[in-house]
Amino acid sequence: MESRSIHRAALTRREALLFEAGIKLGGIFHQYLGVPVSTRTAAGLARTIEHAVALQPFVAGVRVRIDPARGGALGPGRFAYRYLLAEMLDVRVRLVDHGEEVVARLAHRPDLRYPLMSVTAVRTARPRRPGRPRRTT
Amino acid sequence: MESRSIHRAALTRREALLFEAGIKLGGIFHQYLGVPVSTRTAAGLARTIEHAVALQPFVAGVRVRIDPARGGALGPGRFAYRYLLAEMLDVRVRLVDHGEEVVARLAHRPDLRYPLMSVTAVRTARPRRPGRPRRTT
């Protein structure tokens, strides 16, 4: 019950996980915008964000993709790199607590002109038999 | 139903609001740490954070308090100001969607050595009679 005891409100595990999923995506968006990035460094930055998110409570999987090309044309000479923009980010995070699972995503939606954070899936895992590995994202 | 249509998962309004509440608190934490602050500027910074959060979807109320004194002793001379630390922040945000309401809080918990984000209240508002004003936080 530790997962619920931090909340004064009475929440189901699933509800608490949805709150936690929002925390992770909101945090990523507001932490990393502005980091200098290029096609050469994008994958390393993505891995570092994944490792940071993986430290946070209830995170069972996280996948970050950064596509610098979505930042448009490069500047000349020494200005030929970019700063991380919302449009470059595609993040999927999976949280688990005692068999409850929430998957959420941050991805830019050109039609909404907005970096949309949304919940992709919520499910209750069936008990797994020992030794059956499972994808982490 | 617009509020639910952004999610691929089937969520209740309450569940979607919990996800949104997490987004707001996670975002505040990761956006503002490091802003130079003093006892003279703390209230203005708090108001600006409130106005920024109030732009975000479903936010019906937000209250930010910043206590620079929690940053410990000041440095000498020109170093006598502080940078915003997690310990200084106390944030309460209220989200509403069609009568569903979620209140969440970010506050440092010395016992956990952690900036805890938690859900304070979830409730379904009774229909209000016209003309009855209501506190926003």
Added chain:
Amino acid sequence: MESRSIHRAALTRREALLFEAGIKLGGIFHQYLGVPVSTRTAAGLARTIEHAVALQPFVAGVRVRIDPARGGALGPGRFAYRYLLAEMLDVRVRLVDHGEEVVARLAHRPDLRYPLMSVTAVRTARPRRPGRPRRTT
């Protein structure tokens, strides 16, 4: 001489001020990108950034302008606000130390596709007579 004593390298006051001017502009750029902003909140956010910068060593004046319209078309409905982008920012900061003065600017340069930080002016102030006020930016 306190201004120079923090440096192990032998710097003139003017050189030390140029280093300090860079700190301020680099800090602004990397602190505030991603803050939710609208035409209604832009001026308040700009004032708050000014007050934060004014706390930092050697700052004698700072002027921040934020133009959300440079973020392009708005999204629909609840998505009709923006996040602070480099393109929206125009910052001028003035640093003074014992009569030496440095003015620097951060402004997006469409031709370079780059948020350019540059030094606008360096000068040695003539001694001022008492009672002569002076513009702060």
Added chain:
Amino acid sequence: MESRSIHRAALTRREALLFEAGIKLGGIFHQYLGVPVSTRTAAGLARTIEHAVALQPFVAGVRVRIDPARGGALGPGRFAYRYLLAEMLDVRVRLVDHGEEVVARLAHRPDLRYPLMSVTAVRTARPRRPGRPRRTT
């Protein structure tokens, strides 16, 4: 002369480099505070910051060290990780332009209660003979 042409003020290469050095350190400080970090992830985060800074103009070398232990005792259970604090950071950056060189450092100074950015060295490199390698930091 490209290095000087971005400035409206007349600057020597050395002066322009000092301004640029400040930009890099100010940016690092205000970009990364708040990133979740542990002893296991600290080195990877440091490398990612180095790669980001290395993209920026005039940077010839950069070394970032992150010591999470400076964040004090850990919280219990799922709270047993930290957020990046100024106290954990030790950064050295080296900028070069046509033989002029500036080395600057960001390191917490407990005596000042302040994350001090300062210039460690400025020098004019002697012309190097071909084939003589040189340390990058």
